[in-house]
Amino acid sequence: MNIPDIDLPRVIIIGGGFAGLRLAKKINKKHYQVVLIDKNNYHTFQPLLYQVATSGLEPDSIAYPIRRTFKDHDNFHFRLAEVKHINHTKQHIETNFGNISFDTLVIATGAKTNFFGLINVEHNAIPMKSLIESLDLRSKILQNFEKAIYSNDIKEQERLMNFVIVGGGPTGVELAGALAELKKQVLPEDFPDLDIRKMKIHLIEAAPRVLAPMSENSSVKAHHFLKKLGVHIWTNTQVTDYDGKLVTTNGKINFHTDTLIWAAGVEGAPIKGIDATKIGRGNRILVDEYNQIDGLNNIYALGDVALMRTKETPNGHPMLGAVAMQQGVHLAKNLNNVAKSNKKKCFKYKDKGTMATIGKNLAVVDLHRFKFQGFFAWFVWMFVHLMLLVGFRNKIIVFINWAWSYIRSDKGTRLIVRPYNDRISKKEHDNTLHKSA
């Protein structure tokens, strides 16, 4: 892999998400050589993917080139590669660009979409876990209306203008809200040839309420906000099948739709080579309170892919960016302590609260002591997300897009950029550096 051999222990971090990026930043590179590997050359700010999907933000504003983050760091090496296998006997990892040995390995590969074994759903639904997927969803949504114009078949038109979102967590709720705003603000003007009132947005949730992990008050308010925006909510409902045209559920209701968006769940995305006995609930890797994998004393897992069972968290921590960030920083401190022969400390999650935005002036925020909803919550949501975005340029551009949307009730980036033409698609495959997911 062409990493220089120097006289420092080598820490390999797999994944440049919230956890991996924080760890790589904070770890002391006077004591460690750090190699960060990702299959993309950018960090994705996942909480805003839904805004890319609904034409609110450019993909480039919520992604950040990883190399730029580390431009002044010595003893740091980024590598664009896909990790195929971990070999802990040989103490190396295998990638599509060869093997590389480690002294310490950190798995921060995050989560992937969980279809709960529903093969047809997996084949026909659209997930939204990556920049590419959210761009694809954006094009799909806009294309549906372009197609609907041509259709003389009422059933087909209905399917094209029906949007079914599965999963009433923050992603599903935020996406439903943003789609409802598209319907209200943008689509009637964009498509005078269509009766946009026919557009339906359905949100399906298996639990009895949306935003189930949040306070009941926030949940009720979010439900109310969604209703106000015209979203149809189906709680206590589970999707059982989807053939690309018809969604069936365990209830009495079925949906005819061309677009099923799957935001119903995620599971850990561990890498091959980790023993099955070390994989727990939700496909996450079992770790101790130092994020160390049980029985492997120099291999760690962080964030969504890690399952740390403590008294307070018998099922592990919630799969949230906040947990990932804190674990990344914490492990950096621990490794820096070890380098100075100090003791490692146990990880404690500080729950600073959760929030979700439904639309303009409509959000819900649960802090430790305060819970509030509406305009102020929406303002707090925007501020926190702007601050968390990586990169000053990104912050400004997102801010301008939000201000623009707010003032003009517009969403500016509604380009259909697929399909890549045949020629380029073919070339892509020829030139493929790695098969990204």
Next chain:
Amino acid sequence: MNIPDIDLPRVIIIGGGFAGLRLAKKINKKHYQVVLIDKNNYHTFQPLLYQVATSGLEPDSIAYPIRRTFKDHDNFHFRLAEVKHINHTKQHIETNFGNISFDTLVIATGAKTNFFGLINVEHNAIPMKSLIESLDLRSKILQNFEKAIYSNDIKEQERLMNFVIVGGGPTGVELAGALAELKKQVLPEDFPDLDIRKMKIHLIEAAPRVLAPMSENSSVKAHHFLKKLGVHIWTNTQVTDYDGKLVTTNGKINFHTDTLIWAAGVEGAPIKGIDATKIGRGNRILVDEYNQIDGLNNIYALGDVALMRTKETPNGHPMLGAVAMQQGVHLAKNLNNVAKSNKKKCFKYKDKGTMATIGKNLAVVDLHRFKFQGFFAWFVWMFVHLMLLVGFRNKIIVFINWAWSYIRSDKGTRLIVRPYNDRISKKEHDNTLHKSA
């Protein structure tokens, strides 16, 4: 095609580029029903494609959703479709979504890359005429360096870090300059593992000087600016072949490169159904001084695809956005005149000048009376391009990106977004609404 039949003559415009967009805007929709057809749902500001390709701008800032432009226009219909054939006997056009009849037809399909019959070049080189192509080029450029890190083969590394641009017109010159800035400002910090001094940028031009259509002074200055930025310029040189690894020329010099960027020429992109006798030099459609196609009294061609031979322009007008815009506006006026039974006027091109930017503070401008180069020219270039961009949001975002690049010597959008993963690529093809080019 589901266009309402109303009691007004129908004008179909094929192509939402500079010419088609202006015409569609200015034509009086009290007198005409207007149908604008494009294979993309957005207008592309082609002069800035090279900045997308070199990580300076987001694709979304130089493209503009066509529907948004016309949101307040009555009797206007946009259709996302590909026109397959023009049938002037039956007075209709054939698209991938059915046929549609016209009273007046306007072909504003612009230009496509001209490889001058070099099949291998066409197969292996990268053109830069569309948003998709420029995004693909961006990823390719960045991927080359990611790959170069892994290479132990000096020849391969050389090929990956050699960039050969063919064509010393504005596109080639601006792209070479922007690549040189990437080399100077961004890549050494991004790739500390590589010796970026090994990166070479070659600009090949068949004519004796770059920017041949501009004044000699501007040409000499541009040459000087490029040299200053480290670009190798090969004038009086023509590419004869390229197998994906080796570029051969008619001179003594050959180039080993993985990346040949083709900006050497364009030709008209007419649509099937126009008689071969009506196609002239550069694959452009022969039109009279009203932009009417010879012998077809209700079919017009505008912009790059039109060849209007007059005393002053025996070979037609230059293939520039300025000509296209003026012809679009002019035809709108003529059609509006006809509706009021007034006379049509002949088109006269007002040459307001040409300009090209090479890098920060480095540009050349030829106006009618004044020719100037350097900082002021660069400032004028920026101002003019900002003003020409469609959409206020786009103007602000481009301005911020430019200000950011200027102050920080940075280019912010260096994401590798290809390849789309196999699953999505497959889906794309299944869902393909049209095969775009």
